[in-house]
Amino acid sequence: MSIHIRRGLIYLFPQNSSFLCKSRVFFSTSKVKQPPTTPTVSECLMQKYNFHPNAASRFASALTSLKNPTKSSLKSWPQLLSVNLEKIVKPKIKIFQEFGFSANDIVDIILKEPSVLHSSANKRFIPSLTVLRGLLGSTAEVAKFLKISGWYLKNDLESSLVPNIKLLHSCGIPMKKINWLMRYFPRFILQNPKTMKKLVEKADRLGADRSSKMFIHAVRIVSSLSNETLELKKKTFRDLGFSEDDILRVFRTQPQVFATSEEKIKNVKEVVLATGKYDLSCIVNNPTAVTRSIEKRYKPRFQVLEILEGKNLITNWPGFPTLFKMTDKNFFEKFVHPYSDEVGEVYMAKGGLSGKRRV
DSSP, X not given: OHHHHHHHTTTTSOTTOTTOOOOOOOOOSSOOOOOOOOOOHHHHHHHHHOOOHHHHHHHHHHHHGGGSGGGSGGGTOGGGGGOOIIIIIHHHHHHHHHTTOOHHHHHHHHHHOGGGGGSOIIIIIHHHHHHHHHHHSSHHHHHHHHHXXXXXXXXOXXXXXXXXXXXXXXXXXXXXXXXXXXXXXXXXXXXXXXXXXXXXXXXXXXXXXXXXXXXXXXXXXXXXXXXXXXXXXXXXXXXXXXXXXXXXXXXXXXXXXXXXXXXXXXXXXXXXXXXXXXXXXXXXXXXXXXXXXXXXXXXXXXXXXXXXXXXXXXXXXXXXXXXXXXXXXXXXXXXXXXXXXXXXXXXXXXXXXXXOXXX
16 A cells, blocks of 8 residues: 555655655566556545545645645645655544544645644644544534644643643633634643743733733733833833823723834824824823724824815814724715715825725
């Protein structure tokens, strides 16, 4: 079986790949003997593993793409070129099937994170699948999960994920929110449990409320902030007029604000104050204003309002909370559509509505 598969892959991989062997054809003065027909990768997957033709074809096509490293997973994981079909690929496919994964699921997961093929079957692969199925409830849910992040198959979940989940759950964070973290922030949830405990304690010291739905966001945000960076952000907020109580209140209720760079915060302040219509208190009272886009939200809206005021089409600008919270659609309907001849082209050119709607 091994020889047939290797011969079948001769045309998919360079001849010096570790799992390929060169076949020799001997000639004599007698009738030339034709070499036996060997199954292709697709045929092998269909015959030996009951793959649907479409799934087998997709997987074979992905292997074929290795001929061009610039268009394949080799850019991020060059070891894929020398992966051993018999010792590495086939055992992983078998494990997936024993857990109940469909052929399409297997292909999707491997193509999403091909490096999982090199995970130890007994130390990582099987234990990880077992833990995930226990947490998520079914193989179908695990499949959906791994199509987003196959990274979990390369980690010791018993010593990282499991204790971190227990800690976060003990802080009052519901499993639904923890599952969300698992899907979109795998590196955060898989870090050393001792580090996670320190992050929770740090969030506590900064005033985050464990009973609040924002607590998990506070913990995640501090994980990306060194003590030095955190102090720089605090200083930036102080320069805007925030008191120490204001800063703690923002972290407690809107921790995502702390993920905004100091430069972005300063630029928002400059753009807002340059209008002459709003002052620093507007930002202090509405801290999430610093998270909005300058180019796509503030500048287009400010220019439209300046034009309308200059033509005496409006007498007052909207209050600051209304201005930055208003959706693109609502701003368009109230301040652009009625005056399309005056401001329509300007608004669209500046990025209003992200070019999705024409005047």
